[in-house]
Amino acid sequence: MSKTLWIVGLGAQAICTTLLAVSMNFGGHFRAETAYYGSLGLGVSGVSGAEKTYLSGRALLDPTLVIDDHFSLYSQWNVLATASAAGSALTTPPATVGLVAGQGGYIFGDQSSTGLVLNRVWLEWTSDFGVLRLGRMPVAWGYGLLYDGGNQVWDNWQTTYDRFEYRLHLGHVIGGIAYSKPRKSSVIAGTNDQDFYAIYIKYDNPELEVEAGIMYEKQARTSGQQAELLNDTRATTGVDRALQLGLAPGRRTPYPLNNNLVDVYVKKTLRYFTFGGEIAWIGGSAADFDNNSSQDTLNAFAFMLNAAYERHMLKAFVDFVWASGDSAVNDGSMNGFILMHRNRHPGLILGRELMGASHGNTVGLGSLFAYSNSQNSFSGAYYLRPGIRFDWSQDWSTGLEIIWARKAAVASGEAADLGIEVDLGVEHSVYQNCFLGANAGILFAGSGLSGSNRNPVAIRAHLGVTF
Numbered sequence: 209m210s211k212t213l214w215i216v217g218l219g220a221q222a223i224c225t226t227l228l229a230v231s232m233n234f235g236g237h238f239r240a241e242t243a244y245y246g247s248l249g250l251g252v253s254g255v256s257g258a259e260k261t262y263l264s265g266r267a268l269l270d271p272t273l274v275i276d277d278h279f280s281l282y283s284q285w286n287v288l289a290t291a292s293a294a295g296s297a298l299t300t301p302p303a304t305v306g307l308v309a310g311q312g313g314y315i316f317g318d319q320s321s322t323g324l325v326l327n328r329v330w331l332e333w334t335s336d337f338g339v340l341r342l343g344r345m346p347v348a349w350g351y352g353l354l355y356d357g358g359n360q361v362w363d364n365w366q367t368t369y370d371r372f373e374y375r376l377h378l379g380h381v382i383g384g385i386a387y388s389k390p391r392k393s394s395v396i397a398g399t400n401d402q403d404f405y406a407i408y409i410k411y412d413n414p415e416l417e418v419e420a421g422i423m424y425e426k427q428a429r430t431s432g433q434q435a436e437l438l439n440d441t442r443a444t445t446g447v448d449r450a451l452q453l454g455l456a457p458g459r460r461t462p463y464p465l466n467n468n469l470v471d472v473y474v475k476k477t478l479r480y481f482t483f484g485g486e487i488a489w490i491g492g493s494a495a496d497f498d499n500n501s502s503q504d505t506l507n508a509f510a511f512m513l514n515a516a517y518e519r520h521m522l523k524a525f526v527d528f529v530w531a532s533g534d535s536a537v538n539d540g541s542m543n544g545f546i547l548m549h550r551n552r553h554p555g556l557i558l559g560r561e562l563m564g565a566s567h568g569n570t571v572g573l574g575s576l577f578a579y580s581n582s583q584n585s586f587s588g589a590y591y592l593r594p595g596i597r598f599d600w601s602q603d604w605s606t607g608l609e610i611i612w613a614r615k616a617a618v619a620s621g622e623a624a625d626l627g628i629e630v631d632l633g634v635e636h637s638v639y640q641n642c643f644l645g646a647n648a649g650i651l652f653a654g655s656g657l658s659g660s661n662r663n664p665v666a667i668r669a670h671l672g673v674t675f
């Protein structure tokens with residue numbers, strides 16, 4: 209080979225290497241659902257529009273740019289989203305607002321739908337020294353009491369943080385440290401910031417079918433965040449309670465300001481059975497909800513137990529979830545567990561839609577952890593949720609879920625019983641990547657929910673295409 213050809217050959221090889229090294233993979237899904245809800249007002253006088261119908265959809269794309277062996281750029285595009293203004297039909301809050309961000313979705317016909325939203329973009333750098341992740345990324349932990357990446361088709365909520373994370377795998381042990389900036393409202397020093405510092409250790413042994421982890425996180429929010437988180441009018445005055453009281457219960461709660469968080473989980477599989485649980489505790493200080501110019505104390509917990517059985521065509525599970533409540537949020541100490549991830553809100557009605565006096569022109573904002581009848585009480589909740597699914601064939605399945613829920617804390621004169629919800633579902637796979645389904649649910653409302661109409665109902669049909 210002549211020298212010239214050699215050079216040409218090298219050049220061509222270099223170009224090819226460059227071209228071939230970068231590749232792009234697409235994953236994602238499209239989903240649509242139509243729903244009818246009846247009697248959501250529970251017969252509470254003065255509550256209008258107790259029926260609800262809508263058609264909504266969502267298209268999420270997950271493009272991954274593989275740059276080379278070391279670098280990958282991950283992202284998630286929300287192709288259509290409804291704007292996030294308070295009171296809008298569906299929740300697509302800005303990515304760094306609140307503890308959990310909605311994954312978008314749009315109500316068909318909503319003139320405030322926006323075109324394309326990038327939920328996430330982050331770089332992963334893999335080397336002999338570990339994995340570094342940097343950018344706006346999903347965060348998940350354990351059973352998802354606190355953090356849930358929300359990557360399933362019917363997850364309505366996701367944890368997405370602006371974060372810097374370093375992870376090291378040593379056999380079955382994984383150690384990690386992370387620094388997150390969930391919300392920064394000022395670039396002037398640290399005047400209006402949230403800073404979270406996390407350290408965790410996981411043990412993940414597929415041969416023994418056991419997984420466990422412990423995480424410690426320091427969450428710090430400056431007092432400048434308090435006004436915004438309590439939905440203040442952002443004036444220099446105190447908390448705008450008039451506006452607070454007009455909000456859905458789930459948004460009418462104090463926030464932690466400076467707290468320690470410990471979360472432990474364990475999961476073990478034994479033949480057809482899987483058992484596990486997670487417990488989370490937060491302690492420190494909370495926003496000044498009683499408005500006496502000093503931060504409230506914070507001490508709250510949540511836990512979850514899960515058992516599942518899967519064999520051939522039968523899948524069954526039972527969840528028990530507890531989030532502590534506080535029957536007096538205005539007494540300067542907060543004991544309500546207010547960080548519960550919204551994907552842990554169960555059922556078609558109880559965990560999904562607001563009812564009674566809170567019912568209004570929104571979709572999917574329900575929270576059974578904040579159903580106190582008193583404005584001064586954060587109910588928390590505990591629920592038992594057994595479910596069973598049977599695959600009749602490769603393409604037909606039916607399911608049944610029951611949710612029995614009670615408030616964890618009640619104000620005086622208030623009942624704890626939230627009721628029993630029964631949900632039925634059927635699903636058909638039209639093709640391997642396309643499924644159609646229908647659900648129906650009824651709530652036998654407990655005495656803890658006021659109103660004369662005791663049986664809200666829901667009917668829903670859905671379509672999903674994954675790729």
Ligand SMILES: [Ca+2]
Pocket residue numbers: 495496497498499500501502503504540
């Ligand atoms: Ca206070």
Ligand SMILES: [Ca+2]
Pocket residue numbers: 534535536537538539540541542543
């Ligand atoms: Ca209290």
